[in-house]
Amino acid sequence: MTMALVLDASLVLLIVGIATWTVVVRDAFPAIAGYAVYGLLLALAWVRLAAVDAALTEAAIGGGLTGVLLIRAAVRLRSTEAAARAESPGPLFRLFAALLAAGFAALLAIVILGLPDPAPTLTPEVAENMAVTGLGNAVTAVLLAFRAIDTLLEAVVLVFALIAVWTLTPDDYWGGRPGPKYATDPDGLLAYLGRLLPPLGIVVAIYVFWIGADLPGGKFQAGTLLAAMWLLTIIAGLQDPPPVSRRWLRGLLVLGTVVFVAIGFAGWPLAGYFLAYPESHAKPLILVIEAASMVSIAVTLGLLVVGPPERSNGS
């Protein structure tokens, strides 16, 4: 066994171990803390699988944003945990569930270990056509050129998810500010971090966005980082999220999709079909779409974590 394989085996054991912990541990808090660590370990697994773009996304979303989202929910649902424990299924049901889950996992393992060799792949097609896009990062080329329609629809899904979250607003608070008002010590550690980190985070996010054309990075990773910085200033009590009725806010939410669709339609007269880029201008157009999408993704992800309005406009 080589050294690298020992490393991989330890990483896999750690990941499976922490995943087991998040399922079996008694309270919600340690489970969610475990999940955040799990997200970071999974990002390492992605690095080992040579998918650094996915690693960055997993670390930022799996380790960061999902953790913040679940911790906030766990705080508010703390009183319900005892009642839920009383509803725990009996040993027979648990045994049945374990057998079913193990059987399904075994089936998946058999299928994936028996995949044909050499693996079917679209790599040659991507490598052949990448020069046309002017991009150096193959993943960005797939996201923004070859499969741009998927990425466009995904941007729409994000906005729909936020609309669905907002529909859960109690009538009295419609149009108001989302989330509770955070009052923290203005000289405390959180407020200090809230002032210190965002300028650095914004610079790193713009860098991650900019290099995304040629190296691992891009609008999702950068947008998530911007959302995290925004959330930090909100939780530190340094600023309040804007009321959801604000027109500029709604404009920012759909900016990425609107720019994407507009450039998509411009592809018809300019390059022959929807979402086609004229060859000489592919890269600048992709960067414009990415920049607009990054802003929309950051605002949407941030608001998804904060949740529906919980206060009227003034408070």
Next chain:
Amino acid sequence: MNMLNLYALCGAALVGLGLYGLLAVPHPLRKILSFNLVGSGVFLLFGVIARRGAGHGLVGDPVPQALVITGIVVAFSATALAVALLLRLHDETGAVSLAAPESGRPPAA
């Protein structure tokens, strides 16, 4: 046992663990967490498939990698919606039980 098989087994195990949590853990927030385990296990299988397709100067097939990136973001938005539904249920009823209401009586309005 090569490295890719190791991560493939890891992905399959995560799907199994998440599935068990989804069935056997009663609290809905924990069920949401378990569902995310299933999702990340599936994504990891995609990662293995992407790595298997390496070649032509690329370290992995970028198509499944791109799918995983969109997948992670969409999974997050679905999680946020599920959490928002759960919190609203809690605000309305004070409980988050998924147990069926007692037979013969409609749930309290």
